[in-house]
Amino acid sequence: MPKFYTMCKKLHPDHGVLVPKKSGTTLKRLMLVTMMMSVVLAFPAFAAEGDFDVVTTLTASFESMAKTMLSTIAAVLPxxxxxxSAYICIQFGIKFFKKFTK
Incomplete structure (x- = not known):
């Protein structure tokens, strides 16, 4: 039986997914392995050949992100x-007519 099955207590009755044991050590190990794998898999993305300026790359990406956000806000704002304003007008209209009906 694989180690993952020993770390899990049983199958969930509703959807059949393995439920981790409640003991802290095995759950912590599982979370630690998951975090370590995500960090290790991210390193090849940062590998570069030759001259690579992190500051310039980050500055350009943040400027691009800011421009995209501002253009999105400019498109959505109107x-x-x-x-x-339609919602506020409807609310005031309802209050106005309720005053006269009482």
Missing amino acids: VALSVL
Whole structure:
């Protein structure tokens, strides 16, 4: 039987997924292995040949991200304001007519 099955207590009754044991050590080991694998798998992405300037690359990527965010906000803002103003007008209209009906 593989080690993962010994780290798990049983199958979940509803959907059949393995449920980890409640003991802290095996759960911590499983989480540690998962984190270590994610870190190790990320290192080849940072490997580069020749001259590689991290500051320039990060600055360019953050500037690009900021431009994208501002353009998204500029595209969404008119629609959001019109929907919000319609909602506020409807709420005031309901309150206005409720005053006269009482």
